[in-house]
Amino acid sequence: MSELKNAVENLKVSTPKRDKIEVMSSEVTDSNPYSRLMALKRMGIVQNYENIRTFTIAVVGVGGVGSVTAEMLTRCGIGKLILFDYDKVELANMNRLFFQPHQSGLSKVNAAAETLQAINPDVTIETHNYNITLIDNFQHFVDTITKGSLNGGPVDLVLSCVDNFEARYTINTVCNEINQKWFESGVSENAVSGHIQFIIPGQTACFACAPPLVVASSIDEKTLKKDGVCAASLPTTMGIVAGFLVQNTLKFLLKFGEVSSYLGYNALNDFFPTMSLKPNPNCEDINCRLRQKEEAARPKVVVEVRTEEEKPLHEENEWGISLIDENEDAESKLSILECKGIKYEYEASSPISETETTDKIETSLDDLMAKMKSL
Structure with missing residues (x-):
């Protein structure tokens, strides 16, 4: 026992103490360890990675997908995150990749803000602990989306990470009304499949253009909930869907690669369906139909494709004869x-x-x- 005690004492002496946490500069440079994706610039994939500090993202729902999404964006050095949720952290949430047991009882947005600020203190975190589907909170939610960015204007993107149709329809209604681009995401009840969908009002199908059968049948989704069963409870599926969501968010913000219109994931056979969804002219959302009319009236940019005139293989070849390799x-x-x-x-x-x-x-x-x- 005495030898073990001496070893512990020696370890304490040899380990330097940190009196304060180093707060890195908000400038995105090679020397800044919070610039997690600086390699993208070094390899020539993006030229303007520094702009990541100017963007504001609203994450609605800080659960299995939303919490991991917020963490990834924080590590990428996003300028500002606005978090919306009204749930509290429970021990049942420890299957997430984000929350910790000592945070049990805290609101999810406050627990998330605490963890995210410790990861990267350069990111501005704004939290709202309320239910966006309630009428009393609707206008505040709209005002936050339209005026909550770093420069006082609308946010650059809204990420829907909620687990119910009612909240999705609320986000859809707001984004159609204010013409806000957003990503919808979700994980199935069996936790082995998920998807992301990029929605541009008037250009792509909104969430109301093709309503789920539950909504179209006017079934109260609360009656479908099973006691003791938590949707999206597999951390691997949640991490994959969150990765798709953040990857496409970065492609949209920094303008590299191709942003997926719809990307699905089925873990049972590793199937990744992709598709492009057009808006429904008879959509029940009046603002969606209005955005479609605005898009139709917008002048179309015609891209002229120039083709070079084909020249003969041989200038003095009167009969146009050419040799072809038979092999x-x-x-x-x-x-x-x-x-x-x-x-x-x-x-x-x-x-x-x-x-x-x-x-x-x-x-x-x-x-x-x-x-x-x-x-």
Whole structure:
């Protein structure tokens, strides 16, 4: 026991104490460890990564997907995060990748703000602990989205990470009304599939354009809840969906790559469906129909494609004769055949070598001479 005690004392002496937490500069530079994605700039994928500090993102729902999404954005150095939720942290939430047991009893937004500020104190965190679906909170929610950015204007993007249709419809209604771009995300009840959907009012289908069967049938979704069952309870699925959400958020903000209109995930067979959803002209949301009319009236930009005039292969080739490599098609077919699961309708005969041809000719002459002698 005495040896163990001495070892612990030596460890305490050798470990330097930190009297204060180092607060990094808000400037995004190579020396700033909070610039988690500086490698994107170094490799030439983005040229304006510094602009990440100017953007404001609203995250609605700080649960399984929303909390991980907020953490990823914080580590990427986002300028400001606005968090909305009204739940409290419970021990049942410890299947998340974010919350900790000692935070049990705290509101989710306050617990999230505490953790996120410790990760990156440069990020401005604003929290709102209320239910956005209630009439009393509706106008405040609208005002926060339209005036909550760092410069006092609308936020750059709204990320929906809620787990019920009522909240999704509220976000959809607000974003259609103020013409706000947003991402909808979700994880299935069985926790092994999820999706993200990018919604641009008037250009893509909103959440009301193709309502879920539960909503279209006027079924109270509260009756579908099962006691002791928590949707989106698998941390792997939540982490994957949150990663898709943040990755496409970064592509949209920093303008690199292609933003997915809809990206799904099915863990049972690792299937990732993608699609583009057009708005419904008969959408029940009046503001969605209004945005569609505005989009239709907007002048279309016509991109002129210039094609270079084909020149002859040979300037003095009067008859337009050109030589083609006969082995070209064979080589291209051979390369295609190397692809798994691809085969031809019929197989071409293999080329005959010169030796095989000579042997066949000699054999046929001998046969003819034998036949002539037998006559």
